[in-house]
Amino acid sequence: MCGIVGYTGPRDAGPILLEGLRHLEYRGYDSAGIALVADDGELFVEKRAGKLANLRSALNGRTPHAGIGLAHTRWATHGRPDDRNAHPHVDCSGAITVVHNGIIENFRELRDGLVARGHVLVSETDTEALAHLVEEAYAGDLAAAVRSALGAAHGAYAIAVMHRAEPDRLVGSRMNVPLVVGIGEGETFLASDVAAILEHTNRVIFLEEGDLADLRPWGVTVTGPDGGPRERPVSRIDWTPEAAEKGGYAHFMLKEIHEQPQALRQCISGRVRRDGRIRVEELGPVAPRLAALSRVELVACGTAYHASLVGAAALQAWTGLPARATVGSEFRYSPPPLDPTTLVIAVSQSGETADTIAPTRYAREQGCPIVAVTNTVGSAITREAEAVLFLQAGPEIAVAASKTFTTQVATLVMLAAAIARERGSLGVEEETALGRSLLALPAAAQRALDLSVGVAGMAGRYAGSRGFMFVGRGTTFPTALEGALKLKEISYVHAEGYPAGELKHGPISLLDADCPLVAVATRSTVYDKLISNVMEGRARDARVIAVASEGDEQIGRFADDVVLVPDTHEILGAVLAIVPLQLFAYGVALARGTDVDQPRNLAKSVTVE
Numbered sequence: 001m002c003g004i005v006g007y008t009g010p011r012d013a014g015p016i017l018l019e020g021l022r023h024l025e026y027r028g029y030d031s032a033g034i035a036l037v038a039d040d041g042e043l044f045v046e047k048r049a050g051k052l053a054n055l056r057s058a059l060n061g062r063t064p065h066a067g068i069g070l071a072h073t074r075w076a077t078h079g080r081p082d083d084r085n086a087h088p089h090v091d092c093s094g095a096i097t098v099v100h101n102g103i104i105e106n107f108r109e110l111r112d113g114l115v116a117r118g119h120v121l122v123s124e125t126d127t128e129a130l131a132h133l134v135e136e137a138y139a140g141d142l143a144a145a146v147r148s149a150l151g152a153a154h155g156a157y158a159i160a161v162m163h164r165a166e167p168d169r170l171v172g173s174r175m176n177v178p179l180v181v182g183i184g185e186g187e188t189f190l191a192s193d194v195a196a197i198l199e200h201t202n203r204v205i206f207l208e209e210g211d212l213a214d215l216r217p218w219g220v221t222v223t224g225p226d227g228g229p230r231e232r233p234v235s236r237i238d239w240t241p242e243a244a245e246k247g248g249y250a251h252f253m254l255k256e257i258h259e260q261p262q263a264l265r266q267c268i269s270g271r272v273r274r275d276g277r278i279r280v281e282e283l284g285p286v287a288p289r290l291a292a293l294s295r296v297e298l299v300a301c302g303t304a305y306h307a308s309l310v311g312a313a314a315l316q317a318w319t320g321l322p323a324r325a326t327v328g329s330e331f332r333y334s335p336p337p338l339d340p341t342t343l344v345i346a347v348s349q350s351g352e353t354a355d356t357i358a359p360t361r362y363a364r365e366q367g368c369p370i371v372a373v374t375n376t377v378g379s380a381i382t383r384e385a386e387a388v389l390f391l392q393a394g395p396e397i398a399v400a401a402s403k404t405f406t407t408q409v410a411t412l413v414m415l416a417a418a419i420a421r422e423r424g425s426l427g428v429e430e431e432t433a434l435g436r437s438l439l440a441l442p443a444a445a446q447r448a449l450d451l452s453v454g455v456a457g458m459a460g461r462y463a464g465s466r467g468f469m470f471v472g473r474g475t476t477f478p479t480a481l482e483g484a485l486k487l488k489e490i491s492y493v494h495a496e497g498y499p500a501g502e503l504k505h506g507p508i509s510l511l512d513a514d515c516p517l518v519a520v521a522t523r524s525t526v527y528d529k530l531i532s533n534v535m536e537g538r539a540r541d542a543r544v545i546a547v548a549s550e551g552d553e554q555i556g557r558f559a560d561d562v563v564l565v566p567d568t569h570e571i572l573g574a575v576l577a578i579v580p581l582q583l584f585a586y587g588v589a590l591a592r593g594t595d596v597d598q599p600r601n602l603a604k605s606v607t608v609e
């Protein structure tokens, strides 16, 4: 998704902004640009389609010296990803510059009005209209003009604006798209993401919906849409910029796959006691409403949806309540009947996914108790929920999720156990058995990594396949979906995730020597049934790759390649079984030479519908 970075202060803004953009590259983008008000008062703008390197070479290593500027990475929503549509955008007078993340829904109407009033708009973007609206409203006070312009705009936005006539002032505002203010020593920053400014300051203000931030080098004032002051706390972020770097790994994704033991440790610590008792204190605000629940709805997208399938199974098994997971974009327009006895659990690593936030907000309006599960402090989803559980997985930079999947599964399982215990439907013995498996999970994940050392190499042998069929049954089915998604995302090879029993109802016709079957065959109550389905595929010449539990002595008879993972509590199986499949996807991507960390057409955080 788009990225914003802005600076006002005594240092040279150009290099700070370009470095900020580099830290935002992971978000996925198709063009980049920078605007500076140079020390001589001239506005300097450069923007280029493609990667940041294109912008850098257009700049030829030089930007005019300036104490203020804005920069942007764009992920196209309106208009092609070309130089003209890249941000920043400028008004007719060449004085006002705007960068924007999100979508202005009524931009056609706004553009038509502006053109009718004599403005010349040169791009196809919704953002450019904002620059001209600010121009119309400007009467010497940039903050007042931005507030007035935003009054006419509907949609989702995080914007940053500067005016050549006020060369130490940046104005930012947000609605349904994240924007943070960084407070330095005699300098301030605006950013879509703390990663962009973390090397300069770890003191940030997470702006809230409708906030307008007026930044000067010496400080920031936050006001609401009515112009009234808003008190916003300054948070200290303990992620170092180094934590967001690749370490010794070739790709962020590989680093993050290997960080899973540590991420799981952080995720579980404080929630499972040494004796195996599970305590999820964050559940406190909804605890009084748990006894009256009639069912549970989980809402999420992509990888978070796959983790939610595990969460729904755990909840249903332990509470006896109907529980199901639904993809956010489906839930949004065909919502199930919701009432105050329906618990809604919204799962989103970024906490900013529009397709997850909208149904969550709708459920809140229906009076449902809401629990959010996210990795991102200060994210939009946290404001929709009464209770929030953070994954504590640390920053995930690669577009394809890895450690946030495994920590989502662990968090949802702990949440399910805590809810069932509160309702009196989970016995102490069951709880502590689960708790002990959770405590053992970080070491088990490390063992899964150790057992998977050969997987990337093995993947190379399969990389030329036409497609892949991933199958699982019961608790292993979500892992099949997630394994297929990982492969599709980063290697661009077609892969399907299917419940193994469904193979014979259609997809078995795809299987042949060029379409391997990947079976998630870890220990489960339906292991034997799954093996029968695998045999059906094998009979069609499909090569079989199996992920199985250590100690499974017969799996070698049914598979061409076997990767073992440690045994664990059945409901936690996905946490370990996905590890070799993440590495398999990585290996196929490497062999095919794709962009592992920033796969084409994808963005890390999808803040548009």
Ligand code: F6R
Binding pocket: 301, 302, 303, 304, 305, 347, 348, 349, 350, 351, 352, 353, 356, 399, 400, 401, 402, 485, 489, 604, 605, 606
């Ligand atoms: C998969 C992936 C996406 C996200 C989905 C939801 O690797 O990254 O499928 O899982 O876009 O994102 P969040 O969890 O941020 O809501």
